[in-house]
Amino acid sequence: MGQWDGGTVGQWTVIRVVAVAVTAVCAVGVARAQDTAQDRGVRIGITYAPGTRPALVVVPSARPLLDSVATIVARDLDHSDRFEMVRAPAALVDTADLRLTAALGAQFVVQVRLAGSGPELVLRDGRSGDVLLRRSIGTTDADLLRWSAHAAADEVVRTVTGQAGVASTSLLFVRNGRLWRVEADGHGLRRVPSAGFPSLSPAWSRDGRRIAYTAFVRSGMPIVIQDLVTGAREVVPTTERGLNITPAWSPDGRRLAFAHGTEAGTDIYVHEVGGGVQRLTVGRFSDNLSPTWSPDGSRIAFISTRARTPQLYVMNSDGTDQEVLARFDFGATGATSAPEWSPDGQAVAFHREVNGEPQIFVFDFGTRALRQLTGSGRNEDPTWAPDGRHIAFVSSRGGARNIWVVDLETGRLRQLTTGGGARLPAWSPRLTRN
């Protein structure tokens, strides 16, 4: 359980996935590292040079409200994989004593304390004591409290690293044919009322306000667009007929790509929101599905059976210049599915059958090489966090199918959901409110 499968990495060219040079060295070093279970997550072999991550301590509080916020923030910062989290000693309760934090080696100190109108988070330089960030925490309800804490944690990450964290995000997924959402730290699990049974393949709009999914209803399989705030639903024009699957929003939110199937096969179409529908592929004897947009909206990667076994292709978003994306050996390379373009545009994650079981791969545009991320059990349906360094995927490690999150830079792996039956996760953009 919880094994980070680096063992098969050697048979592929190991490459850098995201634009941080240090990982190139790290990834090669990933090799069957042993896990050390901690909390809900699983630590795997250290693949970053010790000391390259700043040490940070979160000050505990004797007040339950403040302490629960501090706990949420500490967990978020830990999950950001950007810090060496320093365990706070009892003496540090409700104090950001500089001598103590310096003795702990903490470069950064986070404290949640009461300000005039309510709790606030303060980030200090652990040596100078300078205040680097001050942010108030909303407390009118439990949801807002948690969400404010996530947003504050993301700001801490931004202040220290220059890039915001991804704590204020949620993942949609399918369980028992229904849509569910869970916050990126594994809390706040709840149903999203949806049409049809099953509802499949949820996809976020880039503003996080709308989702699209396939609804199996009595007399069809339409693509439904649903407003998460109002709950309003509409059927994408032309999807009242035939099978309609794998919706994907364009980055500008104005277009929705999906696969439409008839008795002749399945092809990719693009619906202009509020407008018409355009067909992009014409595969009379093949199925074309699972479109995913490049972040600039100019390209679409997708799966096609034009070479019999499903493989990964790419085309312009008007359907021209269709070509193989990830090289494959005809008749030898396993079925490839579920591509998702990374937020930085540099890579596409997908899963591919290896010895009869799906494994997560990342294709890098810079080197045109593949990196295999998993190697044991079934690992499928990868989805990128908005920071471009975390990927969530469904894994059968541990028995039941649950969602796990891997950090591509450290190789650290944690389990997001429990209870099994999770499928088809979709990581949201950063959200202002759950």
Next chain:
Amino acid sequence: MRLPRTLMLVWSALAAAACSSNPRPQAATPAVDSAAIRARADSIAALARADSVARARADSVARARASADSLARALEAARADSVRAQVLRDSAETAPPASAGLDPAREAVLAQPVYFAFDRFDLSPETQRLLDQKLEILRAFPRLMILIEGHCDERGSDEYNIALGNRRAAAVKRYLVEHGIAEDRIEIVSYGEERPAVAESNEEAWARNRRAEFRITRGVA
């Protein structure tokens, strides 16, 4: 198309009449000629009558077809409306089984699933034999309409399996249509791996889950 053909028939009948009198224009007696012409005229009239009946019939067929088309369009629009209405609701629904009005033996034959090899949608000889039995029933009861559901085992990606299930249902439908069943009597749907017949993970379960199922959507009566 109908009118030109009528004209052709009339013209060719007249031409035939003219030609047959041509070889002996001088020798022909008026009585014989008039009798022959009358006979020709009668046959032309008969042809014209037959053709007008045919034309009327064709017109009525065309009208029927047009109304069938508009009916199909109306049905399609109603179906699209119903899809949109169903999307507004949250709850899951399963189709109520249509009352088939078939005897249990035939109903069982019709309902018998057919199976597929892994990641394939071609029809085995055994599958074709089972489909031939269904063909007899579909031919005997021309009002019967069916829904073919394509299903997959749990291997392969969830989304690809929906496309594969669709291929399976389409392959079965194609076989039935190629053997004379009207296309509009058969609908298809794919459930991918969403509705396994056997909820287990082994070869035997997978083999039973790679299937097409048959549901009656309109009974015999």
